[in-house]
Amino acid sequence: MSKYIKFLKCSKCGKTYNYEDKPITCVKKDLGRLDIFYDYERLKEFYTKQYVEKKPLANQWKYIDLLPPKNESNIISLGEGGTPLIKAGRLAEVLGIRNLWLKDETRNPTGSFKDRGMSVSVSVAREFGFAKLTTASSGNAAAALAAYAAKAGMEVYAFVIEQAGYGKIAQLLFYGAHVFKVRGLGEEDPTVKLMRLTYEKFGFYPSPSFGPFNPYQIEGPKTISYEISEQLSWDLPDWVYVPVGAASLLTGVWKGFRDYRELGLIGRIPKLVAVQSSGNPPFVRAFKEGQDPHNIRPWKNPHTVAWGLEDPYPWDGDGGIQALRDSGGDAEEVSDSLILKAMKYLASYEGIFAEPSGAAGLAGLMQAINEGKVDKGDEVVVLVTGHGLKDPDIVKEVAGDAPVINPDLSEFQTVLKERYGWKEH
Numbered sequence: 008m009s010k011y012i013k014f015l016k017c018s019k020c021g022k023t024y025n026y027e028d029k030p031i032t033c034v035k036k037d038l039g040r041l042d043i044f045y046d047y048e049r050l051k052e053f054y055t056k057q058y059v060e061k062k063p064l065a066n067q068w069k070y071i072d073l074l075p076p077k078n079e080s081n082i083i084s085l086g087e088g089g090t091p092l093i094k095a096g097r098l099a100e101v102l103g104i105r106n107l108w109l110k111d112e113t114r115n116p117t118g119s120f121k122d123r124g125m126s127v128s129v130s131v132a133r134e135f136g137f138a139k140l141t142t143a144s145s146g147n148a149a150a151a152l153a154a155y156a157a158k159a160g161m162e163v164y165a166f167v168i169e170q171a172g173y174g175k176i177a178q179l180l181f182y183g184a185h186v187f188k189v190r191g192l193g194e195e196d197p198t199v200k201l202m203r204l205t206y207e208k209f210g211f212y213p214s215p216s217f218g219p220f221n222p223y224q225i226e227g228p229k230t231i232s233y234e235i236s237e238q239l240s241w242d243l244p245d246w247v248y249v250p251v252g253a254a255s256l257l258t259g260v261w262k263g264f265r266d267y268r269e270l271g272l273i274g275r276i277p278k279l280v281a282v283q284s285s286g287n288p289p290f291v292r293a294f295k296e297g298q299d300p301h302n303i304r305p306w307k308n309p310h311t312v313a314w315g316l317e318d319p320y321p322w323d324g325d326g327g328i329q330a331l332r333d334s335g336g337d338a339e340e341v342s343d344s345l346i347l348k349a350m351k352y353l354a355s356y357e358g359i360f361a362e363p364s365g366a367a368g369l370a371g372l373m374q375a376i377n378e379g380k381v382d383k384g385d386e387v388v389v390l391v392t393g394h395g396l397k398d399p400d401i402v403k404e405v406a407g408d409a410p411v412i413n414p415d416l417s418e419f420q421t422v423l424k425e426r427y428g429w430k431e432h
């Protein structure tokens with residue numbers, strides 16, 4: 008139980024809040040994020056490397072001292088987190104670097120890292136006494152929310168973008184959410200509009216995966232950084248590559264490293280690199296052009312194979328930009344074709360099947376290596392954030408279908424040559 012939450016503070020106006028007052032959004036309606044501050048002085052008394060290492064890394068609730076809710080009995084968990092950090096030898100060789108690790112978030116209960124945040128958010132909803140939840144999402148966050156709400160016996164109203172992959176819709180429908188595909192993705196995200204209206208008019212608990220409408224969920228993804236620190240025996244990598252939509256994952260990953268730096272467990276933060284598709288790069292542009300982090304220009308008509316990253320406005324862009332500045336990081340804008348290539352590389356060299364959004368981090372690394380930004384000997388972690396089965400339509404578009412043959416060996420050989428380019432030795 009985190010007895011250690013000290014206060015929350017609006018990232019825009021600085022107004023502070025007590026957790027006991029159940030704050031969710033800033034009363035000034037300034038779209039600030041209520042960042043959670045912990046009592047690091049008290050935590051330092053016992054939160055050592057030895058203390059952390061003593062508990063098995065079964066799931067993210069091992070880090071309960073640094074997570075809401077306050078009362079442990081309110082935790083709603085499906086075993087999220089505790090994902091493997093895989094040394095990617097074959098892929099590293101192909102890319103020409105020596106030390107590459109993949110943080111495989113596809114293994115989470117609903118197939119994406121969003122489970123971490125939604126587990127925390129639904130636990131807080133229970134602690135605050137809500138039973139009806141509303142969300143806006145490109146698909147993965149809503150699917151995760153629906154699973155945790157099912158476990159908690161709560162109702163979900165989910166507004167997803169019209170283009171959301173059917174894998175995600177199927178999950179949502181089966182978990183029992185009331186799902187709506189909302190038309191009109193433009194500068195104003197229509198899913199966010201409906202989530203906001205149902206929060207303001209009907210009092211539903213807002214549970215998207217970005218901070219201005221729910222400050223608790225962002226505490227989930229920060230545990231990725233706790234896990235990386237521990238899995239690399241506190242010897243941090245040079246780089247961590249992060250796919251970016253709303254920049255909440257990036258903000259969360261940064262917060263995790265900051266928590267550990269504050270507690271004296273690590274001395275520095277790895278250079279964080281934000282990756283977006285050139286079909287929707289508002290965050291990368293904001294960073295490169297030095298735009299006001301609180302006033303990032305939304306992208307008009309986002310369109311990318313990485314639908315999970317299609318937020319026209321990065322709601323946590325202010326946190327994300329601070330993350331890049333504080334860590335001395337960078338940002339990469341990659342083509343959709345490079346994302347699809349990265350997806351293929353992950354599957355065919357490392358056996359990890361990611362959706363395009365989940366493979367975008369690797370695409371960013373591939374580009375950075377080509378541009379000479381990463382040295383051969385650098386240690387790199389790439390977050391692989393969502394499972395390939397989420398998006399069967401894209402997979403079919405890229406990989407096609409399997410050939411159909413008769414049970415005949417010579418036909419097998421003919422098609423093998425034609426379709427797969429097989430040569431007799």
Ligand SMILES: Cc1ncc(COP(=O)(O)O)c(C=O)c1O
Pocket residue numbers: 119145147148216250251252253254255256257315316318362364365392393394
């Ligand atoms: C698979 C996947 N990866 C990465 C992201 C990006 O996370 P964020 O929106 O927090 O930047 C998303 C967001 O939906 C996602 O679904």
Ligand SMILES: [Zn+2]
Pocket residue numbers: 017018019020021022033034035036037038039
């Ligand atoms: Zn405020």
